[in-house]
Amino acid sequence: MSQYKFYYFDYGYYYAEYIRIILHYVGVPFEDVRFKFSEFEQNYKQRMPFGKVPVLEIDGVMLPESRAIGIYLAKKFGLAGADDLEFAQIEALMSYFEDFVKEIQPWFYVALGFRQGDQVF
Known part of the structure; x- marks a missing residue:
């Protein structure tokens, strides 16, 4: 193992x-x-x-x-996934998740204390 x-x-x-x-x-x-x-x-x-x-x-x-x-x-x-289409759908979700994280990244920097700013979206 x-x-x-x-x-x-x-x-x-x-x-x-x-x-x-x-x-x-x-x-x-x-x-x-x-x-x-x-x-x-x-x-x-x-x-x-x-x-x-x-x-x-x-x-x-x-x-x-x-x-x-x-x-x-x-x-x-x-x-x-069970086939190439399901794998592609999973990949689409991963891309969407990465886009989401990029959008909220500035908020995380403030929330974690790396930058100053407002934590409200």
């Missing part, structure tokens, strides 16, 4: 939370490495592909980028 280690920030409601949800859903044990942004800069950034997270380590191989990780897990655990 493969060994999984997931690297991401300790706030879990952002871009990559669905990766943790998939791993829990399929019942795969994984090491959940969470850290604050300041800890990332000091302790993790240099080790991560592309210098950013999320990263899923699979038996020592580092897989970056939330979408690539999600597609890998979906295909690996039979969650990628």
